Amino acid sequence: MDEALRKELQEMAGALRGSIFRTICRGGGGHIAASLSIVEILTVLYWAVLRIEPRQPRDPERDRFVLSKGHAGVALYAVLAKLGFFEEGVLETFGKFDTVLGGHPDMHKVAGVEASTGALGHGFGFAMGQALAGKIDGKDYRVFALLGDGECQEGSIWEAALFGPQQRLDNFTAIIDFNKIQAMDRLEEIVSVSPLAEKWQAFGWSVRQVDGHDVGQLAEVLGSVPFEEGRPSMVIAHTVKGKGISFMEDVPIWHYRLPSAEQMETACRELGIENFSREQLV
Numbered sequence: 186m187d188e189a190l191r192k193e194l195q196e197m198a199g200a201l202r203g204s205i206f207r208t209i210c211r212g213g214g215g216h217i218a219a220s221l222s223i224v225e226i227l228t229v230l231y232w233a234v235l236r237i238e239p240r241q242p243r244d245p246e247r248d249r250f251v252l253s254k255g256h257a258g259v260a261l262y263a264v265l266a267k268l269g270f271f272e273e274g275v276l277e278t279f280g281k282f283d284t285v286l287g288g289h290p291d292m293h294k295v296a297g298v299e300a301s302t303g304a305l306g307h308g309f310g311f312a313m314g315q316a317l318a319g320k321i322d323g324k325d326y327r328v329f330a331l332l333g334d335g336e337c338q339e340g341s342i343w344e345a346a347l348f349g350p351q352q353r354l355d356n357f358t359a360i361i362d363f364n365k366i367q368a369m370d371r372l373e374e375i376v377s378v379s380p381l382a383e384k385w386q387a388f389g390w391s392v393r394q395v396d397g398h399d400v401g402q403l404a405e406v407l408g409s410v411p412f413e414e415g416r417p418s419m420v421i422a423h424t425v426k427g428k429g430i431s432f433m434e435d436v437p438i439w440h441y442r443l444p445s446a447e448q449m450e451t452a453c454r455e456l457g458i459e460n461f462s463r464e465q466l467v
C-alpha cells in the first residue's frame with residue numbers, strides 16, 4: 186500500500202478511537218472494547234472500499250454495510266459523523282434521553298445505518314437479503330456485513346451461511362471480528378467456534394484471514410472481493426478486543442464499562458485526547 190494512504194488511514198483510525206472514547210464516556214457507558222476492536226475494519230471499509238455518498242444515504246446504487254454486531258454501534262456512529270452523514274455534535278447526545286443514537290443502531294433514525302441491529306445473529310441474514318435483492322434487480326452494488334465471533338454461535342448465522350453460496354452471492358462479503366472474546370469471557374471457555382476458517386470453507390465460502398488492525402492488509406483483501414466468482418467472500422479478521430487502550434486490550438471485563446478517573450487519564454494519554462477530565466467527559 187502507498188505509504189501516504191497507510192498513514193492517512195491509521196490517523197483516521199486514531200481519530201475514531203478518540204471519538205468513540207469521548208462519546209461513550211460522555212454518555213455514561215457503552216460497549217467500549219467491542220467498538221475499539223473494529224476500528225481499522227470500519228476505517229478501511231468507509232475510506233477505501235465502499236462506494237457511498239454521505240449526501241445521498243439512500244442512493245439505490247450505493248454499497249451497503251451492515252453492522253451485525255450492533256452492540257458496537259458507537260464505532261459506526263463515529264464513522265458516520267466523521268463522514269458527514271450527520272453533524273458530529275449529535276455524538277454528544279449519546280446516552281441522553283431522546284437521542285437518536287441508541288445503544289444499538291436504528292436504521293429509521295440515523296442516516297447511514299443500513300439495518301437496525303443489536304439482537305445478534307440477524308444483521309447477517311438481513312444483509313444477505315440485500316445482496317440477493319441486488320442480484321434479482323440486476324444492480325452492481327456490493328453488500329458487506331461485520332459479525333462478532335461470539336455472534337457466530339447463533340443458529341441463524343449458519344442458516345444464512347448455507348444460503349449465500351447456494352445463491353452464488355459473490356456481491357456479498359462478511360467480515361468476522363475474531364477477537365476471541367464474547368462479552369465477558371473467552372469464546373473457548375463458553376462455546377468454541379474453532380476451527381473458524383475451515384467451517385466457512387466447508388459451507389462453500391471463499392475465505393481469507395487478515396490482521397484486523399493492519400490497514401494495508403485489510404485494504405488489499407477487502408479491495409479484492411469477490412475472491413472467487415459465484416461465491417460469497419469471508420474475511421476472518423484477527424483482532425484484539427479493546428485495541429488502543431492498554432488496560433482494556435484483551436481483558437474481557439471491558440465489554441461494557443466506564444473507566445475510573447485515573448483510567449480515563451491513562452486512556453486519554455494513549456489516545457492523544459487533550460483537555461480532558463472525568464467531569465468534562467461524563
Ligand SMILES: Cc1ncc(C[n+]2csc(CCOP(=O)(O)OP(=O)(O)O)c2C)c(N)n1
Binds near residue numbers: 368
Ligand atoms: C440474540 C442476542 N443474545 C445476547 C445478546 C447480548 N450480547 C451483547 S454483546 C454479546 C457478546 C457477543 O460476542 P461477540 O459477537 O464476540 O462480540 P464482542 O464481544 O467481540 O464484541 C452478547 C451475548 C444480544 N445482543 N443478542
